Amino acid sequence: MDTKQSIVFVGAGSMAEAMISGMLQKELFLPRQISVMNRSNSDRLEYLYQTYGICIAKNKQEAIEKANIIILAMKPKDVVEGISAIRDFVNEEQLVISVLAGVSTHTITDLLQKQLPVVRAMPNTSATIGKSATALSAGLIANKKQLTLSKQLFETIGIVTTVNEEDLHAVTGLSGSGPAYVYYLVESMEKAAEEIGLEKGIAKELILQTIIGAAEMLKHTSKHPAILRKEVTSPGGTTEAGLSILEQFHYQEAMISCIKHATDKSVELGAALTQAVSNLD
Known part of the structure; x- marks a missing residue:
């Protein structure tokens, strides 16, 4: 200091x-x-x-x-x-x-x-x-x-x-807005927990630890997330059943589009502000 x-x-x-x-x-x-x-x-x-x-x-x-x-x-x-x-x-x-x-x-x-x-x-x-x-x-x-x-x-x-600097728009769409994407996921998991009959406090604790544990796994292993996903997914099992619904609703494509759209919005807002500043001259 x-x-x-x-x-x-x-x-x-x-x-x-x-x-x-x-x-x-x-x-x-x-x-x-x-x-x-x-x-x-x-x-x-x-x-x-x-x-x-x-x-x-x-x-x-x-x-x-x-x-x-x-x-x-x-x-x-x-x-x-x-x-x-x-x-x-x-x-x-x-x-x-x-x-x-x-x-x-x-x-x-x-x-x-x-x-x-x-x-x-x-x-x-x-x-x-x-x-x-x-x-x-x-x-x-x-x-x-x-x-x-x-x-x-x-x-x-x-x-x-x-x-x-030109990559900061992508950063904004990915990690700048990223916490909101995770919060939205948790919202969905909490609603699902309610519908399948789990008590709210118990569900929240399980959801948060699941996300924390998955993040720590990603942080401490060199394995690609696709490999980790497959290791959890037994043929004919519960995880496969759940993932099949995510695939049916194009979950991965939706997330990719989400991040791209947020990135595009950052570009758009930046361009609009640049234009506004140039109009001041």
Whole structure:
């Protein structure tokens, strides 16, 4: 930890809180090194102050100017307004890290109207329990040292990998939105458990441990998931009967289409924002 470094979050939602919590738990920063601001929700800022002891950025200009790292954590729809509010106070020596889905590093530098190093991150909501799968991509100006620093920040909330920026749309469709796909699966399993007469609490415990166990199996073996599936599937048995229904409803094709469609939507949203920014010129 570098006690001379300071970091400011522009946006105070759940992702900002997850990162703040992770960085403090891993002692990457002290509370006094972290500031947070948002557009208007003072109750949210007070909550973060009371919970983590961090600083509330009451003076926006001062907080931005003194920060070494600026993390853009507002909603993507608010990016134009959010960056416009701080761009007069940033300088080329600072590192900007964005967790805004679909917003390119080029768009961010255009909005900042300065050539700052920008690193894009695509974490997911499991960051709130330190289990995020995060992908990072460096903009044109960001160097290896800045990418390494960004990686250290996101390792406080889970695992981190680096990808080319054009691949972040695919990451968004796969792991960014991925927790929702798993939650939907659990919803379905819980409804099925109810229909076959299992008590709700027992069913939930069994479902969660089944998913955790399967994930651990995938993590700790080199076997392809198709092999693991076949090892569970006895000819003429119960698993085969269940899987036959999934095949009948084209489960695998549906999941592939789901991820592709989410990826396409990320591309679409990014293109629309890029166009909106270019119209401002």
